Amino acid sequence: MLNDKVVLITGGTGSFGYKCTETILKTSRPKKVIIFSRDESKQYEMEQVFSRSAYPCMRYFIGDVRDKERLLRAFHGVDYVIHAAAMKHVPAAEYNPTECIRTNINGAENVINAAADCNVKAVIALSTDKAANPVNLYGATKLCSDKLFVSANAFVSQAETRFGVVRYGNVLGSRGSVIPFFLKQRATGELPVTDPRMTRFWITLQQGVQFVLECLERMVGGEIFVPKLPSMNIMDLAKAIAPECSVRIVGIRPGEKLHEIMISADDARRTLDLGSYYVILPSFRSIDSRYEALHGRPVHDGFEYSSASNSDWLTMEHLRELLGTTV
Numbered sequence: 046m047l048n049d050k051v052v053l054i055t056g057g058t059g060s061f062g063y064k065c066t067e068t069i070l071k072t073s074r075p076k077k078v079i080i081f082s083r084d085e086s087k088q089y090e091m092e093q094v095f096s097r098s099a100y101p102c103m104r105y106f107i108g109d110v111r112d113k114e115r116l117l118r119a120f121h122g123v124d125y126v127i128h129a130a131a132m133k134h135v136p137a138a139e140y141n142p143t144e145c146i147r148t149n150i151n152g153a154e155n156v157i158n159a160a161a162d163c164n165v166k167a168v169i170a171l172s173t174d175k176a177a178n179p180v181n182l183y184g185a186t187k188l189c190s191d192k193l194f195v196s197a198n199a200f201v202s203q204a205e206t207r208f209g210v211v212r213y214g215n216v217l218g219s220r221g222s223v224i225p226f227f228l229k230q231r232a233t234g235e236l237p238v239t240d241p242r243m244t245r246f247w248i249t250l251q252q253g254v255q256f257v258l259e260c261l262e263r264m265v266g267g268e269i270f271v272p273k274l275p276s277m278n279i280m281d282l283a284k285a286i287a288p289e290c291s292v293r294i295v296g297i298r299p300g301e302k303l304h305e306i307m308i309s310a311d312d313a314r315r316t317l318d319l320g321s322y323y324v325i326l327p328s329f330r331s332i333d334s335r336y337e338a339l340h341g342r343p344v345h346d347g348f349e350y351s352s353a354s355n356s357d358w359l360t361m362e363h364l365r366e367l368l369g370t371t372v
Contacts, residue, residue, distance in 0.1 A: 196327070
């Protein structure tokens, strides 16, 4: 679907944006791929890999999602937007709450309005498992962002633009992941672990990119897509990365959960099981006719998609295989 189309990635110089650009260039023939981000140094570094001479479709656009006027300029002539820009670091968000709100909530609103004004065909936004039953500001702002993108389909229902959300778990080896931290700490002979009972959902960066691109193609607007992912216990992760190290229990940090949830029991009332993924439908019914062709199976009463009660678990051997030679 991206052949001869213009694709813009907000936060395009991040881990996801880099891998997404690589995947799009390998699998499609886009008219343009626009990297929209506020860090000129990262754009310069990315341009050394995806240069205009090697990839004539590439464009690099300095801007911030907080700036609606800049978004309006960037979105002109764009067919599809992948919204990956966010302030994601939990402690930084707790210490700088207004900055997190301006980027994650106000920025989402700006992306929605600019996309509608510029007649973008579809926008898909990246969310996080921390947006379900949030206990920290980052998760709360991403929940607000999710609500904005879902509800946008109602107020622009007569326009061409459609909005959807993808929610998934921790990305193996991404910036901010515990894995690079464990790899660094391995040299000390000791790994600090918050709580030995802790569990998380895990997905590889390539799997995340592939799922987002698939959802961009299948979305009709208003859905929150949730892939079915394996869980892993934090102690198994520590042993897989550094079996020779001792473990020091340091306690759960402020704003951190013992287990992650991607679909709460309340959201389950509007959740469909479509085989390899779930779809959470909007709580408002004005666009229900869009989803009649999904043919999904409603999840059972009391369903909750939690990393603790998940039926699929990563083994240490599988994790080592996913991380390749890194560990």
